Amino acid sequence: MLKIIPGEVSVPDFHQYLLGTVSPRPICFASTISNDGIANLAPYSFFNAFSSNPPTVVFSSNRRVAGNTTKDTLHNVEANGEVVINAVSYKIVQQMALSSVNYPADVSEFDKVGLTPIASEMIAPPRVKESPVQMECRVNRIISLGETPGAGNLIVCDVLCMHVEESILDVEGKIDPHKIDLMGRMGRAFYCRASGDAISKIHRPVTVIGIGVDQLPDSIRLSTVLTGNDLAQLAAVPNLPSQEEVQASLKELGASIPDDPQAKHQLAQSLIAEDNVVGAFAVLL
Ligand SMILES: Cc1cc2nc3c(=O)[nH]c(=O)nc-3n(C[C@H](O)[C@H](O)[C@H](O)COP(=O)(O)O)c2cc1C
Incomplete structure (x- = not known):
């Protein structure tokens, strides 16, 4: 087996081994707003849900390896502690990818990628209309993992409200994976589309104790x-x-x-x- 010790390979190379392994990752399409009122939109795949009660999701805005600078999303949540996390379905994946480009802070990615901002109900940053699920969140805390290039800043978010498009629900009112048609991020430029043949069911009730x-x-x-x-x-x-x-x-x-x-x-x-x-x-x- 190839053995990879962090520090013995470059940060970008280690990053890719990590991303190729911790994969596919859900994508947090984060909309925030600056104190000047500029709406910002950016994808973050260091992201997951960690608690249902209290409802808590976490994503990480990392320091750029080139230049060790920090990102607009981080600046905005540091300034006002509010973010909408929008789900990324196949139908908006290219717009999501375009939003990851380094547009300057005074440019709104909503305009650049052609997505529609709609007002949130509990917080100031707008939601993405075209996204099938939007979560209005208040930032609970930000945890810096260091000052070195590539270091993460964990943005721990309390979910205040979820908006779910009815068309992605099944007859029981549950989210249908084929209808929400989510995208996952993998290593390098790879993505996967989580619907159709990519999905399978495994029924394994935890209360049925198998013989082993x-x-x-x-x-x-x-x-x-x-x-x-x-x-x-x-x-x-x-x-x-x-x-x-x-x-x-x-x-x-x-x-x-x-x-x-x-x-x-x-x-x-x-x-x-x-x-x-x-x-x-x-x-x-
Ligand atoms: C699918 C996808 C996932 C990404 N995930 C992350 C991530 O988890 N953390 C991060 O710091 N950057 C991530 N990026 C890069 C940021 O989106 C990119 O640096 C963006 O310009 C940041 O925008 P901002 O400065 O407006 O916050 C990702 C890019 C893409 C396309």
Whole structure:
């Protein structure tokens, strides 16, 4: 394995190893306002939600590596402690990317990228109309991680209010990932679009205590066909299926079970892929 020690590679190189690994990251499209009333818009992907109650999100405005300067967003939140965090969906991704350009502080990125500022209800910075979710936030504290080039300034935000566009909701009123169609930032110039085939479901209720990989019979656990993902799906059952369940499942499958262990494990693997874990056990046991 390649071993990378911070300080032994350049800051930009380390930055890219970090970003390529901590990835994909959600994008905080931050709108702030200067004390001169200039609205500012910039993307920040060192960003996440850290608490639901109190509702807290955090993003980091880092010191530029070239020149060790700080950014307009940081200056604005230091001045008045208010920010709107707008979600970035595919339909505005290019406008978001353009807003990251170093426009001077007296230029509003809203004008430069052609997005529409609309008034917030609780704070002064405007929201991005075209964004499917906008969170009005008050800055709780700013934590400086140092004065060196690349150092972060964690902007800890209390969420005061969320505005959610109805068209991104499903029939149960929950946010539908395909409809919100969010973008994630990866390393270098890579992004990913979090909808369509990029999305999969894993149902794993934390209250159902699976038997664990260590409790699978050796003939399964040491398989040269089944992958770690396959074994984990088998190991998630609370109990090994009973003889009756195995027999019922075999009857339902109707297929003859191959004698060859490789072929048997391949059949089980295809059943796991179809979410038929009992059927896979029936074949394997
Ligand atoms: C998708 C994306 C994510 C970014 N994430 C960050 C980040 O997490 N922290 C940071 O300091 N800069 C980040 N940047 C760069 C800033 O957006 C850029 O420096 C911008 O000019 C800052 O604008 P401001 O001076 O108006 O705040 C990101 C850029 C893009 C395109």
